[in-house]
Amino acid sequence: MEVAGRKESSEDKVKQKCQPCQDENVLHEAYGYCKTCGEYLCDACYKYHRRPKPFKDHVLVEYKTIMSKDRAPTPPDSDKHKVSDDQVLQQGENNDKCKTKKAPPPVPKRRTVCNTKCSVHPSEDLKYHCKTHKIIVCSECALKEHRQCDELDNIHDIYDSESKRIVSKIKYVEDKAAYIIKQETNANEGADVSYEEVLSQIRLDREQVNNYFDETEKSLNNEVYRFREESENRQTEMLDICQKLKKKKDLIRDTNVSEIERYISMTEGECEVDNINRDLKGVFGLPRLRVSYKSQYQMLDSGNLVAEKHQREIGRRKLKLQKKINIAGGKQSCAITDIATPSNETFPVILVDCVNQRLIIISDEYSPIYHQLQWRPWGITFISYISQNGEIAITFPQENRISLLTIGKNISESKRSCIKVKSPAGIRYHKSENVMIVVTDFINASIQCWSLNGHLVRTIASFDYNIDRINLTNDDQIIFVSHTKHCIQSCDMSGKVLRYFPYIDDSMCGPYGIASDQSQTIYVCGFKCLRGVSREGEWNELLTRDDGFEPQSLLVSNGSDRLYVGQTRKSWSADNEFLIFEL
Structure with missing residues (x-):
């Protein structure tokens, strides 16, 4: 030893x-x-x-x-594994004690998660992380193979910072997975709730329809039975008359009776025949029965049953960029929250820059004109526009007001007074009803109709989440988005929801601006991207992060196939540009 x-x-x-x-x-x-x-x-x-x-x-x-x-x-x-002499002697002296004294429990070994030895040098522990080659090496490998590497760190030195970074990344992916689980759970629960509601309504409708048809059938049977009974009585009566007349006719033709008898019988019978003929008036006015039926229930077709599943591959479609207009106007950053253009017109286009509290007017010569506002705006819509003059409405959420302005050579206050509305956001003018469709209250939003004189006409729909942007389709449907609910919806003027589908994005941001074209394709922008969803539910990527744009608001020109895109630009961005695409 x-x-x-x-x-x-x-x-x-x-x-x-x-x-x-x-x-x-x-x-x-x-x-x-x-x-x-x-x-x-x-x-x-x-x-x-x-x-x-x-x-x-x-x-x-x-x-x-x-x-x-x-x-x-x-x-x-x-x-x-060396043992000293004192340890040997001590071990010998304690041999007897060890025989009688219970041995202490063994110390548990540390759990081995992975091999910490170098595969090249099995006797060496892994100690260093080479970021250049992205491997963990031992001292021998570090000395001989990674001597020239710039980033060779001792694991003990970088453990705390790296563990925080990796735990943060795990937390991010974990949150994303939890979000997807929550979405799936909500989807299942929503499907179950809607299924039970629809099934209950179907059963109720079936019961009412069955009762309706039972009563209708019973009434129809009674009516036909009465008509048949009356008709059969008339037929029996006519058969009796025909029988009497036949006897009269036979008597006249009977050669076994003398002519005197036949004449007398014939003379008496003529009077009776005249009476029968008088009784048979209205031969062409006899009652007829024609059965017809008009349902009191509007029969359901497949279009009334909506069961949409939105899980499709996203295609890729390129937009043709027509024009980029620099709208900075000496400002380092801007955010275009809404866009307006006259109905069936292309220009002028008016942009709302909420960061700099201004309107930006784009003429057909693509030259921007700036108009400073007193408060921070959000939404805008044209009320009227004739011969370079018109009227616009602008929402000011922080001031709880909608201002009506007159546009011409200059922009000035309209003769109409401002409208007091709680936190108005998105706004559009409904021409056929001559009202403004306004989203009120960012948090618990409502879509309301307001007259131009400042009277609340009616509330179309209410929600327990935010809505900040709306638009109108060609057939006057209301389309709107919620960036907190991550959804896209449409409804009619009565508030009936026509379409609802979630907006899915890896960054879990958006949607923001929304618009639609004549083919009822909906365009919606999210975080540095722009997508289109057709009426059939097919998604297409129109702009991605690689295109370098940051779309925030959208509008489709009714007078041309143009898509206007307003962006949000931070101070670090070089350009503040308004984009015009050809659809």
Whole structure:
């Protein structure tokens, strides 16, 4: 047994070899010793040992210094299983005690999650992370293979920061997965609730319809029965008359009776025939029965049953960019929250810049004109526009008001007074009803009809979540979005929901602006992207992050196949541009 503390002889010291080289089956005499690594090093290894960043703080000692002090160190691994003399004696003295004394429970071993040894050098622990090559290496690999790498970090030094970063990434993906689970749960619950509601309504309708048809059938049977009975009585009566007349006619033709008798009978019968003929008046006015039926129930067709499943592959369709107009006007950032253009017209186009509290008017010459506002605007719509003059309505959510302005050579206050509305946001003018469709209250939104004189006509629909932008389709349907509910909806003027589908995006942002064209394709923008969804529910990517745009608001020109796109630009962005695309 080797006992710790035994001094090595001079012959042992001379035979010390470079341990890193020895692992490669190369024998070089040791030139020095690294106290940090606990290894002997040859001249070359000793010279370059502290050049890599992870080894700069290692303590090196020349071998001759060790020899002079006569205390050459022993590598740590070699002492792992050595036992001292005192330990041997103590063990012998305690043998008897160990026989009677219960042994202590074994110390549990640390759970091994993965192999921490180097695959190239099995005796070496993995200690360093090379970010250049994205691998974890041991000291030998770091010294020999990754000496020139710029990012070679000790795992103990970077563990805290890296663990926080990776935990944060895990949390992000975990939240995303939880969001999807929540969406699926809500979808299942919503499907169950709607299924039960619709099934209950179908059963109720079936019961009412069955009762209706039972009563209708009963009434029809009674009516036909009465008519048949009356008709059969008339037929019987006519048959009796025909029989009497036949007898009269037979008597006149009977040759077995004298002419005197026949004449007398004929004369008497003529009077009776005249009476019968008078009784048979209205031959062409007899009652007829024609059965007809008009249902009191509007029969359901497949269009009234909506069961949509929105999970499709998103296609890719390119938009043709017609014009980019710089609308910065000396400002570093802007946010176009809404766009308006006259009905069936292309220009002028008026943009709402809520960041800079201004309107930007784009003429047919694509030259922007700026009009400063007193408050921060949000939505805008044209009321009228004739011969370069017209009227517009602008919402100011923070001021709880809608202002009506007159446009011409200049923009000024309209003769109409401002309208007091709670937090008005999106706004559109409904020409056929001569009312404004307004979204009120960002948080618990309502879609309302307001007259131009400032009277609330009616509330179309109410919600328990936010809605900030709306638009009207060609057939006067209302389309709107919620960036907190992440959904797109449409309804008619009575508030009946016609379409509802979620807006799915990896960044879980949006939707924001919304518009539609004559084919009823809906355009909606999210975070640095623009998508279109057809009437059949087919999605297409129109703009992506790679295009470099940040769409915020949308409008389709009724007078042409143009899509207007307003952007939101931060101070770091170089351009503030208004975009015109050809559909």
